[in-house]
Amino acid sequence: MSYFHGAHGVTIEGDVTTINAKNYIQHTASSSSNNSIEKLRDHIAAGAMHDSAERSDAPKCHPETRVAVQDEIVSWILHGDDEEEPKKVLWVTGPAGGGKTAIMGSTADTCHKKGLLACGFFFSSFAGTVDRRTKRCFVATLAYQLVQHDAMRDVGERILSRVERNPAIFERQLEVQLDQLLLQPLRESPKAPDSPTWPKIIVIDGLDECEAEQYGDAPLSPQAAALAKEADQAEILHALFKAANDPSFPFRIIIASRPEHVIQSFFTDVASYATRRIFLDEKYNPDADMTLFLESKFAGIRRRYQLPASWPPEEDKQTLVRNASGQFIYVATVMRFIEGLSAPPPQILNQVLRLGGINASNNPFAPLDALYTHILNSSPNPLLAAQWIFLIFSTPFLAPPDNPLSARFIQLFLESSPGEASYVFRGLNSLVSIPPTDDHTSPFSLFHKSLTDFLMDQSRSGSLYVDYLNVRRLYHIRYLQIWKDKAPMQPISSHEKDIFLDKYLELFQAMEGSHFFEQTLLSCDIACPPPQEPPIALHDCARIVQLVSKMSPWLQIHQDGDAQGTSKARLGDSRQAALATS
Structure with missing residues (x-):
């Protein structure tokens, strides 16, 4: 028999259809929540979530390493309220290459498995989509993760209601967004802020890599961009700090960054009374962790190349650990360099160990600088390779704010002769992740920001120093050559040419204001x-x-x-x- 036999009094109320048939009532799902979640989805940086596909190759702590610092962080999350002076914010800091992102990634994974992770945002100025580089999608991404959290469905519905009521909320200041999309729904929730079923922690990584938000068409000057970058980072900190002090806000917040001036000043002058700090130094025994990492990596290389169990000698591994001076990025880069196919592993290791001018006791960056110099000099054109890396990862010219460029496009754009990209980047796979030749959509990605820091500091990079004006001129020359030729140097199909020119024309605004470009064009x-x-x-x-x-x-x-x-x-x-x- 039909469910609706003898049905009567059919009524439709708003988005909900109620059908009365004797004692049977059917409710169809409301479409408003679906519309709201789509609006919210349009404003998030999906790649910034801890478990995003974009971060599948992001650094994580090697098994059995960084145990002490991870244990301290998790203990603070679980038992921080029992301390004599409880703190709602934890700042994890330390020098470049110290493993902050790996620790945050592993901590986020651990907290997620334990049901402790509420949400997170992993900034990156050099890898992944451009939405991870600015504050634009920051609050929306946090709110979206709360909506998806099974334990916070009531709060999630209230967040979506706010989005439906005010779709323009994403254009407001961060403090307003945080209040409307997080604090207000939390205040309205019938559950108490200390509900045992709720998650407990928000993880923010790489705040120092948050770049300046671009509002106008013309790119900011380097000086203006630096000031805007600091202002945006400060805005994020002030908004988070205000939330942390709200009685209805149930979460602790972990923020990981380098000790850059504006961030250091905030935690020293503004938020010192509410912040606990972890500085990644010798206290957490990074040398022992790096030794474990090297043991594991060398074991894999021995198996792959059928090398004797005695390779490498113990003293060689200890030399690498000493050279690292606490910087995980050094040993990670060494191992990527050795794992490449440029020469037999023992030969490459000997090259690294013989690098001259290393005195880590006077300058902790000296071994890393020597390593970067050696790897870049393995390129057939080291200076051009350095300029390309700087242009791709440290300027706005090849990073449109809403449309990330593929490695294929950048290759076609920069080449002054067919095949030049493969020539210039030969031997640099330990520094730059280069998509396969048949991949026309994935971007280049940099393994660590310390490389661009090295290139911008003449006292460290020497002959490989990259001057911003020279790089900008290189960009203008390539743009004009394509303008004149109506195509890149490498022959491509008419379909790919159409795609290339569409992307190329989007870069035109970066040329405005250039006297060199204007005079040449005219x-x-x-x-x-x-x-x-x-x-x-x-x-x-x-x-x-x-x-x-x-x-x-x-x-x-x-x-x-x-x-x-x-x-x-x-x-x-x-x-x-x-x-x-x-």
């Missing part, structure tokens, strides 16, 4: 020869003309065409461009 003829099918040529030229018209108000452009579809853009001293038949 003095050149730009020809658009049609391929076999004239409509494609007209389409290509039209796209360029349309974009230049939009982004350069000093250009007045007129368009005509002939039967052959051959077109030409001429820009003269009068600052006018006429697209006319040739």
Whole structure:
């Protein structure tokens, strides 16, 4: 018999359909929550979550290493309220390469398995999507994870209700976003803040890598970007600190970063009374952890290359540990270099051990600097390799704020001759993660930010020092060459050319304000020869003309065409461009 036999009094109320059939009532799910979660999803940085696919290769603590510091962190999460002076915020800090991200990643995994992790955000200025580089998606990403948490469904529904009521909340200041999307739903929840079923911790990693939010079209100058970066980091800290002091806020917060000036000042001058600190130094015995790491890595290499059990000698491993001076990034980079295919492992290890000018007692960065110098010099063109790395990872030119560029696009953009990218990056796989040649979508990623720090400090990098103005000029030269050729140097299909030019034109705004670019552009003829099918040529030229018209108000452009579809853009001293038949 049908469930609705004898049904009567059918009514529809809002988004919920109620059907009365004797004692049977059916409720269909409301669509408003689905709409709200989609709106929220549109404003998150999915790659910043601790278990995202984007972070699948992120550093984690090697088994049986960094145990002491992880135990201390978990103990604080579980029993911090029992301390004489309880603190709601933990700042984990230390020098570059000390393993902060690995510790935070492993701690987040542990807390997730124990049901302690509420949410997290892993900033990265050099890896993954651009949404991980700024504050834009920070609060929304935290809120989204609370919505997804099984133990916080009531709070999650209230978060979605706030999004439905005010979809523009994501454009407000961080403090307002945090209040509306986290604090207000927590205050309205009938559960007490100390509910035993709720998670207990929020993990924030790499705050020092949060870059300046870009609001205008033109890129910020290096000085303005540095000030804006500090202001954005301070805004995040103040918003989190205000939340931590709210009685309805049930979570502890872990923040990991380098001790940069603005962050150090905040925890010293503003939040010292509410903050506990962990500084990653010799107290946590990093040398023993690095020895375990090296033992495991060398064992794998011995098996792979059928090397004797006596390799390498114990004194060689201890030399590497001493050279590291507490910096895990040193031993990690050494092992990636040895695991490469440039030479037999014993030969590469001997090269590293023979590097001269190393005195870690006077300068803890000296061994790492010597290693970076040695690896970069293994490239056929070390200075160009350094400039490309700096251009890709430390400037805004090849990092559009809303549209990350693939390694394939960057390769086509930078090459002045076909195959140059493979030539320049040869031997650098221990520094840069390079997608396979048949992967046209994945980006380049840098294994550690300390490499760009090295390149920007002339006292450390010497002849490999990268000057910002020279790199910017290199970018302009490549942009103009593609502008003139209407294509990259490497031959590609018409379909890939269309994709490339679309991305290329999005970079035009980075060229504005350049006297060098403007003078060159105003003095050149730009020809658009049609391929076999004239409509494609007209389409290509039209796209360029349309974009230049939009982004350069000093250009007045007129368009005509002939039967052959051959077109030409001429820009003269009068600052006018006429697209006319040739």
